[in-house]
Amino acid sequence: DAGITQSPRYKITETGRQVTLMCHQTWSHSYMFWYRQDLGHGLRLIYYSAAADITDKGEVPDGYVVSRSKTENFPLTLESATRSQTSVYFCASSISPTNYGYTFGSGTRLTVV
């Protein structure tokens, strides 16, 4: 299916475990982004990528790792999950953010217990 997909949709994990959230897009967009949405904070940028093998930190990168070996995939890894990382995570992609904005995935709701 064309578009941007995130998996899993829901995830419960324990404190200290490593967990990876997947993001896949079929448009060959250069730009990809990871955001988290929390009540009172809106959308906060975690990491972003302008192309394969090019990534950079956003506003709240601590505790997260990303990679972009292929244009279409942009996985987000929580190295050792903490309760403060309980959130809804959104992946987005764009051909040109400053001209066309982003297209977002449906989100992953992560609960760390």
Place this chain on the structure above:
Amino acid sequence: DQQVKQNSPSLSVQEGRISILNCDYTNSMFDYFLWYKKYPAEGPTFLISISSIKDKNEDGRFTVFLNKSAKHLSLHIVPSQPGDSAVYFCAASARNRGSTLGRLYFGRGTQLTVWP
């Protein structure tokens, strides 16, 4: 430091009336502005945008106004419908900012509730 601010976390409007959502920004380099709408359990979806060379952009019931001197934009929804109930995010970018990767800066969102 929040560069895009939505100071009203919520707005409640009766069906058929006008909804006005406001957004302020601090960075004078911003020259492209967008509004996104988000329903529960879904990702944000693009609604409407405006370039800094314009002061108004219309798309059906949705109109965005930009006041560059005040660094303020607003989204007008006329007439409001119950299906418009969602969280609305304002976003901005600086097209000619050079070294950045073209990221959007988002406000914290405004929850719009349209009641019958």
